[in-house]
Each structure stands twice: as structure tokens, then as C-alpha cells.
Amino acid sequence: MGSKTGVYICEGCGIGQSLDVRALAAAAAFDPSAVTTGRAFCLEDLAAIERDVAEHQLDGVVIAACSPRVNRDRFRFEREDGTPVHVQRVNLREQVAWSQPAGASSTQQMAEDLLKMGLASEKAAKPPHPFTKAHEETVLVVGGGPAGLSAAVSAADAGYAVVLVEKEQELGGFARFLHRQYPTMPPYHDLEPLALDQWIAELAEHPRIEVKTQARLRGISGQPGAFVAEIESGGARQEVIVGSVVMATGFHLAGPDQLAAYGLGRVADVVTSLDFERMSAEDRIRRPSNQEPPRRVAIVACDRSADRDYAPYAGNVTSMVSLKQALYVRAAYPEAQVFVVYEDMQAPGHHELFYRRLQEDPGIFFVRGQVESVETNDSDTVTLVVGGTVMGAPMTLTADLVVLAAGMLPDSTADGGEPPLALQYLQGGEIPTRPFGFADSHFLCFPYETRRTGIYTAGVVHRALDLPQSRRDGAAAAAKAVQVVEQAAQGAAVHPRVGDLGYPEFFMQKCTACGRCTQECPFGALELDAAHHPVINPNRCRRCGICMGACPVQIISFPDYSVHALSEMSKQVSMPEDDEEQLRILVFACENDAYPALDMVGFHHLAYPATMRVVPVRCLGAVNSITVSDAIANGYDGVALLGCKAGDDYQCHFIQGSELLGRRMTNVRETLDRLALESERVQVLETTIADAHRLPAVLQQFADGIAAVGPNPMKGF
Amino acid sequence: MGKELTVIDLMPDLEFVNQLVERAGDSFKRCYQCGTCSVVCPFASEDLQLPRKQMLMAQWGMKSEMMADPILWVCTTCGNCARLCPREVDIPGTITAVREAVLVESGISPELAKAFENTVARGNPLGNPARRRADWTRQAQVEVPVMAALDRPIDVLFYVECYWSFHDRGQQAAQAMARTLSRLGVDWAILGTEERCIADSQRAAGEAGLFEEEAAKNIATLGQYTFNRLVTPDPHAFNALKNYYPKLGASYPVQHYTQFLAERLPELRLNPIPDRLVTFHDPCYLGRHNGEYEAPRRLLEAIPGVRLTEMAHCRADGFCCGGGGGGVWNSGFVAEQVDERLAVRRVREAVETHADVLAVCCPFEVSLFEDAVKLTGNEGRLVVRDIIELLDESLAGGDARL
Structure with a gap:
């Protein structure tokens, strides 16, 4: 970075035994006076580094020791005036000492190269100028159902102002229609009343919550810490500045479109579970055809394989709804018989006890099979044909009322109307959704996060949940919403690069206004100005660098991370010429999974090829085509891009990075082919963090492949 | 189907x-x-x-x-x-x-109906005359005391049950049992012609009424005598006496014969028999229904010359012989419903172990398995023996005739 850099080479954890540390320091060819060697720079030596920072007014330190993933938060230094000191870690422990033969010249060479690369990276880095202009803390909650109410109260309890927008006149969402809920506490035996009144009362008592009913969002623009929400209520429009958004827009039930096969809309005495909740709440369970009380009720769980096409996830809620509604019938008409027709009863956890209790009920019969047809019969009741039972033959079941436990469909998108959040984003008004319409990004790595930073989902719009789960989901989304406003106030990134203060800068004079960066950003962080130049919303940015990888003229860079820096790093590697045995392979390793997996290779003292030099990248999507073609031009014999799985079931922490990189590399390989260079030299290798034991073989295979192709003919030119 | x-x-x-x-x-x-x-x-x-x-x-x-x-x-x-x-x-x-x-x-199959009728009329499902129930004792080579004749309290009342009383192979086992009890010096007796079927399998076959009527008779008979315990070779009778008679107001200390003898192993003077590989078939009503898996194995392992090997299905996962629940009397009917008799499958499993002997301790099994050995063409390769027969052979040593 700056003019003064302290360099510290650790000798602990086996590094000193593996490497000639003095030779390393000397060979690195920098000002020897800045180098401190001969001691382990572990946590107990932090004070020594701090002293050097103060005494020599260091701008940056390079610590050649363990993996940058180790004690990241402890190796942090600042000058007396509070300016943070840039810290560059060089991984001599996991990547060299623990995974290469001790004392070998190839090991020493690798360490030397890595140190030089670290120094180059340090030299290229500039201090960040955090964006601190957005510090509105209000949380906007969209939707006043169980999840939204929970989110609003949770955020308000944490001390944040909340604006809750509900499209209906009354709060409660779907819960308004529910008669009872299935048991949520031991002994899991009896139905429970809903606590909706209590949830609404909690809200009303809260001084920090403003509720707008019969209100709709007409637009959301801006960014975390400074969203501008346009809310229409009672014919008037109002702009409200909010820090973050919880989307709890709920769901609707599958209807005749999905359930025609069950006779819905065609057979009078076929109703949905929602109709049945209303009937039960009004204490009027009657046959729609003649208003008579039913004597035989069929409850269909709607979980045939055909139903799984539109809602494969629904079973764990619809099963329980079927059980619950069977008890409504039994409570209203003790003489009535109930038939629950299901294919997979899902009564998770303690709900099993409730299921058992229903099985023991003398008036409830369980029929495992698939409903094949539902028709009115001659005696004006309904005949269901049920196939696939263990009886072998099809069975007929006559019922005078049929209740369909319909699947829940998330209200995440416009669905013919207006998008629920009406986003004013270049990439569109909708929240990007996962299959089946859930507004989620990655259920494992980033629960509650959507692909729009600062907007979190809760309740059924997020995933298929029942009431207690939705309440918890709301509270959890509120925690994320609160976190993002705090981060935004400091100009710091949220997950996964939590606290990163730098954000992309554009050397606009050279921008060709192609717009690719604005399209490829997975988070919609970039808008276009009148001249079709990109404009960044820094707090929407997750700092993945995909825009930097996308830009065909390489004008996008971070203060401490750029195409130039990556290029400089790759140039530091010694390129053994005239030696066919000593190839050089550059490995760009994604910091999220691939780099940790390589660390694990070291932890387990496994080996990876000594010909490889690893450069960490924020995401494979941050690797520009030019970076790769430059590496080949500079004489590398091969380039491996080690990162996460792409595709529908992506593992990429930035959603699209791996996929975009894959497309770019196809282009790079075509270029190589045109230049009569073997395209096998560049390959994308997928890995996960758990692949450490597999990785050495994968990398060795790649290295063997390169060896078979032979040295890069560009070497030396 | x-x-x-x-x-x-x-x-x-x-x-x-x-x-x-x-x-x-x-x-x-x-x-x-x-x-x-x-x-x-x-x-x-x-x-x-x-x-x-x-x-x-x-x-x-x-x-x-x-x-x-x-x-x-x-x-x-x-x-x-x-x-x-x-x-x-x-x-x-x-x-x-x-x-x-x-x-x-x-209605039920004629063969099953016949077994029920025989039980009512003659006190045994085989249809043998009740008066011949103790005929097996004549070839026992030892004196077999009968309760009515003894007219005094005894230690062990041996409840022989129908298959050991009437079936040829059962009688051989009963005689071996008599000799063993005699060798041990046990104070024992049988009910002789007073004994009637315990009828547990008739109960499991659906004749609860018959079972209860028979039980009433048996409880009355047993009530005349004083004894410390009942010992029976039939796991089905053992099951009924242990689990169902108490519900009818009659509780007796009861043991399967393998349990009784296993407790007396130190007193049994066992002699080497020719070296044999033996596999053991767990009776469902001794093992799974009543939890006894060890006593029969302890007896077999104690016999010098016996090497015990297990079949693929053993102990709790033991495979049924096909005789329980009335199956022993219903084999013609069952054969029409299923592809293969269970005893045949069980014998195949036994043959797979390369055992010389398939050891049993339930009276239904000897005949079922011996038929299956013939049906599968394994005569000469596998023999079926009740555990008591192997014990008797060993106890007799060079003195087989006593």
C-alpha cells in the first residue's frame, strides 16, 4: 500500500523447520530493515507489531505466517490517529509448510513466490473510503401476518423504529382465517387457540411501531440505510426513508388451477382447507350443496406426485392441517366419520404424538393412497376413487363433504399484478426467487437473505412454514434487518464479507457504457445514469467483485483489490525456463469454499502439486478473462479456477459468480484454441469446503494433464 | 395372486x-x-x-x-x-x-376344524384316544411316576403336552426326557391320562372359547395336586401357562424344559458324542414371545462333541417353522395360499450352514422339519433332533441302554 511496510515472517507451527526463513527474507528483495525474522509471530507478538506500527508509522503490514482465515480479527492494527493499517497475510503454514516436503528447493521456491505475491498485493492496495452517508435505521415490514407481526415487534424490541405496511384493513394475514392451531406444546394432544389478538396487541402497545393498513408499496429505491419507500394508503402517497426491509408478504392457497383433479370448483361439496377453517370458526360446518351437517367427511392431503409439481414442499404443513381439521369435524359432530386420504403423512418431531392421538380416535380413518377421481354420485354425495392402497384394488370412498388441504403458494412475485415490493431497480421490480417462488438466496449459507441486500424474507414467502415457524422466521429476519442498518451506517458490507469497507470504483473515462456490470451484479447494486454509465449503490454491494470480473475494459476495481493487483501478483512468480519438468500453474481459489478446502489439505498434511501457486479471489466471478489470458501470456503452463458449484443448485456464495466465470472461461478457451494454444490449459474445477481429502487428487490430475500437454509455448516471450 | x-x-x-x-x-x-x-x-x-x-x-x-x-x-x-x-x-x-x-x-378349513374338534372331544388336536396319552412311558426305560398314583406333593410336574404324548418322534423325545429327569434324581411326575391339551395354538388360531374351556378343565385338574413347578417341552403351552393362565386366575411357576435343565447343567454328567456341527432353530414362542434365547444354546454348547453354528436368521430374528398359530394343522390350506412351506425355507437355511444336525426344542418342529428335509432332498445330509435327544445320547455315553 503505502511507502512504509512492515514484513513479519513467522517461524512457528513448523514453518521454521520447513523453510530457510532467512533466505526467504533475503530473496524477497525488499528493504531488509523492515523485515523481522527469527521469531514466531503469533498472538503473543501482537504487541511487537503494534509497537512497530506506532514507531515507524507503518501504513501496512505483511504477515507471512498461517492462513489468512486464522485469527483474522486479531491481526488488526491501527495508527494512533485511528487509521487502519492494511494487513496482508501470506499463507506459509497451511499452503507451504504443512502441505509441501520440508526443506525441498521447490518448497522454498513456493514460499518465496507467495511472499512476493503478498508484497505485490500489499503494494497495490489503497485505503478504502467507506460510504457513510446512509444511516436511516427504521425497519420497513411488508405484511402484517404472523411473520410480519413477529418481525415488527422483534425489531422494535431491539430499539428500532418500525413501519408496518399491511394491504388489508386488518392485521393478521392468513392467521385471521384460522380457527385453531395444532398443538405446539406438550402433551401435543389438543388444538390450541391462536394468539393473534395478543400478537396484534403487542404491536399496538409499541411506541416505535407505526402501522399502515390498507396500504401498498408503490416503489422501493435506494439502498440499505437509505431506502426510499413509496407507500400508498387511503388514496395518498407518502415517501418514507427506511434502513432495511422485511418482506413477509405471505401466501395464497392452491386453487382450482392446481386442484381441478380433486373436483374443486366442479363438485359443490368439495372445499379447500381455507373454506373449512372459516366454516369451523363460524361453527357452521355444512355441506355447501344443501347446508346439511356432514356425516362422512374426506380430508385429502393433496400430496400426490402431481401435486408435488407445484408444491413439493407443502407436505409438512398440509399433513398437519389435515390432522387438525379432522378434529374440527369430530368436535362439531361426534357421530361423524372422517377419512384422511394421504400419500405421505409428515408429522415432524413431537407432532407425531398428535398424529397418534388422531389415529386412536374411533371416528377417524386414515387412507394411504392417491385420489384418482372425485365425482358427485347418484345419492348426491361425493365418491372418491382411491388407488394405490395396500388393498391392491381401487377403493371407493363416499363422503358428503370433501376438504382439500391445498398447498401454500408464496406471494413473492407480481403474479399478473404489481410486484409486492415494487422495486425501482434496474434489474426489475421483482425480488429474484428460487424454484417454486420462494424469495430466498441460499437456505444453508444465507438464510433470510434475498438477492437484494437489505431486504430479508420471513414466513411462507421465504419457505413453507407453519405458524410457530413463521413467528420464529419473522424474529430472525428482523435480526438481519437490524444488522444491515448498523453495517450500512458504517459503510460496511454484510454477509459474507462482513465489515468490508471498500466498494467498487469505476474509472469512468474509459467506460464503454456496455452495461455488462449492471446486468451481471447478482444483487442489483448498479444502476445506470443518463449517459448509460454505471452508478453504484455501495450498501447494496456485497463486495464479491463480479462486476470487476465482468468489465471488458477492466475499469472496475476495489481500493484493495483489482485486476491490476491480481495481475501484479501473478507476475511475481518465478518462471523456470528451459526446464520442462518445472511447470507453473496458477490457481485462482475462491475464498469462500475452495481456499478453506486448500487450508484443510494443509491441516491434514496432505500434499498438492508443488508447481501450483494459489491466488485467493473473492468469488470466481471476480476473475476477469484478461487476468486468465494474461497469465497464459506471461508463461503459466496452466490456470485452474477452483470454486463453488454453479447451476440451479448452486453453492456460489454470490449466487451467479461460478456460472458467469464458466461462461467467461468458455470464451477464453475459444481464444486459446484460435491461438493454437491448448484450451485444456484453463479449467474450472468445482469443489466444496468438505472436499479436502479429494482435492489433492483433483489438483494432481489437473497438473498431470498440463504436464501431458507440455510447457506453454508462450513462455519466455 | x-x-x-x-x-x-x-x-x-x-x-x-x-x-x-x-x-x-x-x-x-x-x-x-x-x-x-x-x-x-x-x-x-x-x-x-x-x-x-x-x-x-x-x-x-x-x-x-x-x-x-x-x-x-x-x-x-x-x-x-x-x-x-x-x-x-x-x-x-x-x-x-x-x-x-x-x-x-x-368358517375355517376342514383340517383346522378337525384339530379343534379333536381337542374338544379327545383333549388333543391329533385325535388320538385320551386313554392312550401315557402309552409312551412304556418304552421310557425308566419308571414314569403319575400324579394320581403318587398321591403326594412333588417337585416337578412335567406337562408332556400332545405331540410328545402321541407323535412317534415326540414320544422318543419324551422318553429321553424321562430318562434325563430320572438320571438327575428329580422328584417328578406326569398327569398321565388326566392331562389335556393346553390349546395355546388353538387360541392363536382364533378359538379363544375352546382355549378357555380347556383351561378351565386343566386348572381344575392341576388344582388337585401340589407341586413346586410345571415344566413343559412345548413353548406354546409354556406361553399360555406363563402369560394367559394368570389372567384366568391360575398362576404356576412354569419353565420350558431347556430352562429347567440349563439350571442343572453342573449336575448333568455329559459324555462326548461323535463330533457334530449343530445349528439351532429358535422356537417363536420360546424366543420372541418369551425372550428365552440362551437356555437351549447353553445346553447344546455343554455337550462335548457339539459345535454350534447359527443360521442367517436366529434369535430375535429367527425364522418361523410354520407350525404356530394353528399352522401345524392347516398345512394343506396354507400350501394353497403360499409358494413355499416355511419349514422348507428353514431347512434350506440350515443346510447352508453345513450343519449335520438341526436342533429343535418345540414339539411341532421335529415332524415339520423332517418332512422338509425329505422334500428338499437333504436326507443323509441333515438330521433333525430335539435337544433332549442329543442330551440323552450324551448322558448315556457308552451306556446308551442304561
């Missing part, structure tokens, strides 16, 4: 369901059709979802369908299904309850 195309109308007969609940409890209501039972049921196949289908029909109160269902009578109540049922359904109990409920109306 192809799939029927008839349509079944689902109209539960609640009265029938209540009858079953009264007889067997409501555990069958909890069946959730996982099919675990049909995985282990020795009769089940893709087309024959025994006993899963029967549990479902019980839940749905499908009385007429169950009456028309021949498969109901195939189950041997071996109990491996109930052992693994995640819902802890009393499957054998439910099958028995259904049989009881439909028996009179649905």
Missing part, C-alpha cells in the same frame, strides 16, 4: 372395530402403513402384503373383506413383525382377535 379389479367400498363397520379393540386393544389403530412388518413377514411378497393389509382392514372395520380373506389364516403369529413395528402394534394379537371375531361366520 394377481391384483383384483373389484372395487372395495370403504364403509367402516364400527361394531367390528370395537370387537377387535375389546379383544386385542387399540394398538392396531396406530398402524401407519410403513410396511416394516411386511418386510420381515415370512409369507409376505409384493402381492401378499401380510400383515400390513390385515392391520389396515382391521382399522377400517372391513369385516366382510376379512371374512373372505384366506390370508388371514396363513399367519403363524410368529411375531417378528411386532418386534420391529415402530408403532408397537400387537400384530399377532390383532390377527388372533380378527380370527376370533370372524371364525364362526366365515
